[in-house]
Amino acid sequence: MSERVNEILSWYAGENPGVLTNLARIMMTGALAGTGRFVILPVDQGFEHGPARSFAPNAAGYDPRYHFQLAIDAGCNAYAAPLGFIEAGAAGYAGRIPTILKLNNHDTLSPDGKDPIPSVTGCVKDALRLGCSAVGYTIYPGSAGFKSMYEDLAEITHEAKANGLAVVVWSYPRGSGLSKEGETAVDISAYAAQIAAQLGANIIKVKPPTAHIEQAEAKKVFEAEKIPTATLADRVRHVVESAFGGRRIVIFSGGAKGADEKIFEECRGIRDGGGFGSIIGRNSFQRKKPDALKFLATVMDIYRGKA
């Protein structure tokens, strides 16, 4: 166990040793083991966006085993997916990589317009029988359905931690309380990180923040306090600080498929702003495997300060 990992674990001293064990497992796995940095492979896009949009660009990814193997071969810290994908590989890959069971999911067929609420599609008992290290859960701060999401998460968090599982929260501002631009505004991203942290999340996933500031009251403070927002590193620094002064693990989503160099640049910004890492789905599994391995190796090099 590296000093950095011990330092990070010290932030979670209020958690039981089971939760710490699973956080440590995630931090001590893969190419970034011991660095306190994270690259996690999430594959919930089949559910969230549909199978062809997710897997046709690299058809090997229709097979659930592909993603377990990719996460292992690339040296990811963990692999996150919904119930079906985890069930389909958990026996065959038992013990080879920490898994995160995503307990709620949403699809693009559902006519829930501007205020979506994902469905709870699994339970903590499933995570235990499948040998997972954590449960994952998505909240949409800004959606009219926030209460349902926060309250379900509160129950899941309580049960997960009582059983020694870590809690990973995808905090994605979205809904009729926000403008489209506001979904990734720096004040909103920071707020989303704070809400997830306050809900007890051990690991928080947000989107890389833009320089937009959504809330008028927030804008006043950003100006008064001269909070820097010019660079991504500035904004990441603010988001990370907003999650308990940097004492919670905050990772950033890799987003839709884009040019590699653009993503690498983003990762550098995350790294330089003190972000803990990336959770990169589509940019990982929507390309041929050798290419994916090379791509992820560069991302990991960036987080190790070598690229």
Place this chain on the structure above:
Amino acid sequence: MSERVNEILSWYAGENPGVLTNLARIMMTGALAGTGRFVILPVDQGFEHGPARSFAPNAAGYDPRYHFQLAIDAGCNAYAAPLGFIEAGAAGYAGRIPTILKLNNHDTLSPDGKDPIPSVTGCVKDALRLGCSAVGYTIYPGSAGFKSMYEDLAEITHEAKANGLAVVVWSYPRGSGLSKEGETAVDISAYAAQIAAQLGANIIKVKPPTAHIEQAEAKKVFEAEKIPTATLADRVRHVVESAFGGRRIVIFSGGAKGADEKIFEECRGIRDGGGFGSIIGRNSFQRKKPDALKFLATVMDIYRGKA
């Protein structure tokens, strides 16, 4: 146990031996035993469409015993029905054919317009006391009621599997999130199969897909990746691939009563596209029994590659 059945069971290695036992029972029953192909008789139309529409064309079908006997005589793999129909025959036909208790149902009297939600009309304990091999459940992806359906299914799935029962999901896109044409669009059928698989379904039932593509984002991918959709076999292949790269059992509904040759042609398309079989209700029980037996024998011959 044939090699093919063992291969299929290997895809479900994450399930307990009870679930595997019931999947094996279904695969080792009837005329298609051991082939890994399925013809299942479902009779929920009395509930879903009303009794006269369902049974008047062959009035013997008002009697619940008729369908047990038909499924047995035709050599089906299993018989699926709501609580009342299963209760009415489960003692008399105990042990003669695997049964699937449909745990939710919908009727055409209900004024729920474009976004229907079936009612949960039975429970896992019912399936156990009635000697069923599986529970069945219908979801309508695209309906505004998706959350209620997915969450009830998640709970039922957990309880069913813990007690060694397999889970069969009817995934029928429908509701205000979709156009009428979209309900059977190839992208939507594939998405419906993916959602059911991610929810933990062991056996997935979808409708045969048309060449229509509903979602603009999906259309782009189908074109970019040149996913073939010209023939039914092409489209079935895409749907099956969308259910975990072919590692989940996907069967196709027989639909409304139609000309036999048209149905046979459809079954050939399903077979040629790698579909696992058919679940054929109205086309089976809405004709005189000798005719039904002949019809189903041909369907089974098709799945055996002999017609």
Place this chain on the structure above:
Amino acid sequence: MSERVNEILSWYAGENPGVLTNLARIMMTGALAGTGRFVILPVDQGFEHGPARSFAPNAAGYDPRYHFQLAIDAGCNAYAAPLGFIEAGAAGYAGRIPTILKLNNHDTLSPDGKDPIPSVTGCVKDALRLGCSAVGYTIYPGSAGFKSMYEDLAEITHEAKANGLAVVVWSYPRGSGLSKEGETAVDISAYAAQIAAQLGANIIKVKPPTAHIEQAEAKKVFEAEKIPTATLADRVRHVVESAFGGRRIVIFSGGAKGADEKIFEECRGIRDGGGFGSIIGRNSFQRKKPDALKFLATVMDIYRGKA
């Protein structure tokens, strides 16, 4: 036990002996004991319509004991009422007549417009402590509240049967899914009987069907299959067939107070169409007792083929 009663019990072979025992008790009680025909006294009108409307025409009926005694003296098979009425007489009349505890009820004060949902006003445990033979439950197919009603009934049915109680379902089509005329349409009555049977009802109560056909899809089938609907007997025959080919007990409500001869004629139609009997409330208790006894004696004679 008569042969007919044994035959009827054989239809319920999937039920446990407790349910069979209570069905047998109802069939072996009163003037129609052993005939497989039923005349049941229901008195839920105090709750459903208000006390004066229900009991002022024969004020003796305000007293709950009156109805127990009436049902016994008239030779009814069973007496059905809500919790309060059963509690008020269950000790005094213990063992003298099978009772059916109506577990949901509705009143005319409730502002629920076109889509009513009765309240669950008792539980299976109440029925057990009160020595009841069955629980009763009302569903309104066609109401927007169908899901809530069907799901509560599913739970009650499971618990009632597990505890050896029979389940009686009042299936009264009603709500915004139907026209007013449609509530008693022959296709809808038949559908209502089918739904109750599929939900696991042991005894089904519907209203006598009219010759109206509500659903366009059903109309096509009635015409194509030449299903006779000219006489009440024709229509009853269709409804009874729709309840599992005649293998479920279907009884018919006596309706609002009317001329005796009209009711007798209706009973003859029910009898001739193979209906199992009548459940007659207002026409029984809203007249002086000697008159009621004479009235019910004639009804029973009709079901014995003697009038």
Place this chain on the structure above:
Amino acid sequence: MSERVNEILSWYAGENPGVLTNLARIMMTGALAGTGRFVILPVDQGFEHGPARSFAPNAAGYDPRYHFQLAIDAGCNAYAAPLGFIEAGAAGYAGRIPTILKLNNHDTLSPDGKDPIPSVTGCVKDALRLGCSAVGYTIYPGSAGFKSMYEDLAEITHEAKANGLAVVVWSYPRGSGLSKEGETAVDISAYAAQIAAQLGANIIKVKPPTAHIEQAEAKKVFEAEKIPTATLADRVRHVVESAFGGRRIVIFSGGAKGADEKIFEECRGIRDGGGFGSIIGRNSFQRKKPDALKFLATVMDIYRGKA
């Protein structure tokens, strides 16, 4: 389903369809399928007598898979074993033969002298997750520990049947209430069968009875009523009659390893006395497999009246 199987199932009409289904599965499996006769392979001797005594004579039997395969290849109706042995093969042999999870077991190390009580070593939930058709349980009528055994069995029986599992009871008189000779006395064997039947056993296993009569009061009746006990067939006839007049399945243990012809002769006696079959462990698995298959084939021929 043969007529004989239907006849046997009719004796259990009080059970739910789940229990009937599992009884039917056992009766419709293997070389004796449909005959209403049974040959069951039990392998609990590793626990009961120790591994070397059980498996050294045919060392292939140390491997749990051996017994699943032997039972399948020999055409047994079912395979019975303790938790560990069932867990070790249930996934690999899923669906290939009905299994009976023995829920209590005893060993020869335990210093419980003349009044042994087996330990409860598994639960009904285990049987469900492992896909078993029945639970098995041993009682020692005559032991000072009878109350503990009967009461645990009562609870297990209730839970097993509610979940659709059949109940198999090994009823082995033993303990300080009996002489050594009395353990297999005809009056005691008959009494043991009666007790198991009264405890709700669906299938009863006793030892082949000797002509000894243990209880003085019983002796008087045997003499007064001239109950024949001269031949094994006579005694088996009495034991079978003692289990509800022949309306419960009573099978007989094969006992310690002995000369084949002696065992065959015993099986003929069981058959001629109306016994339902044999449960033969040591004589099956303590010899090389080809020999075991030949031996069991002869036993099955005897029960088919062909040897």
Place this chain on the structure above:
Amino acid sequence: MSERVNEILSWYAGENPGVLTNLARIMMTGALAGTGRFVILPVDQGFEHGPARSFAPNAAGYDPRYHFQLAIDAGCNAYAAPLGFIEAGAAGYAGRIPTILKLNNHDTLSPDGKDPIPSVTGCVKDALRLGCSAVGYTIYPGSAGFKSMYEDLAEITHEAKANGLAVVVWSYPRGSGLSKEGETAVDISAYAAQIAAQLGANIIKVKPPTAHIEQAEAKKVFEAEKIPTATLADRVRHVVESAFGGRRIVIFSGGAKGADEKIFEECRGIRDGGGFGSIIGRNSFQRKKPDALKFLATVMDIYRGKA
């Protein structure tokens, strides 16, 4: 994951992926990772024998952290201890080594003479909140208290596995059913391994067997079948075979403190007989740490075939 580890995991195909994950974790940790061999550090002697007897020889061992660190530094596969010791280090050493929570313990103060029964001193929920990979439990076959021990273990095993934890059973014959010499007799050790395996143990710990044979019936078989018992390797081979034909992990205790070379010789015997490894407490922690590390390194070299 090595091929050997995959092979071992295949023996446990009936377990859920959670149990497999924890077994894999233990097999993939430490100096023997991937070899399928085990060296586990158990420290329950403070409870079992008292603190001075246990820790005075190397007073650093009074501190619970010492043992975590020792197990990690030595490259053990896992560390096993009672609740207090695990609680005292689980947070500080979270994720650094798999832990086994010993759920029952016994002390030398208890006046339970020849038939001891350990107390259940923790629960499965404790193991989950402490991040353990397995629960441990001791049975004393041969003790008059066997029933209580086996039945508690059966319940713990069910709950542990349902929650994805592996089960380690210390099977130590002891009690009035055995002579002192019999406690380590080869027939008794083999029997103890068999009992633990039948009770569902994933990992079984027994004492190295002596050439003594305790049971007369067993002796006959050992002689008749010419089971070799001359060398420790011979006897270990018999014990391992007795645990499901070698398809269960059987490890051997290191026993009381002795001369190193004697222990090394013993380990070689265990290795050569196909034993899976050693669980060595007193010989590890009752000496200075550098010496302990050297000692354990040699033991591990032996299991790697290098010493």
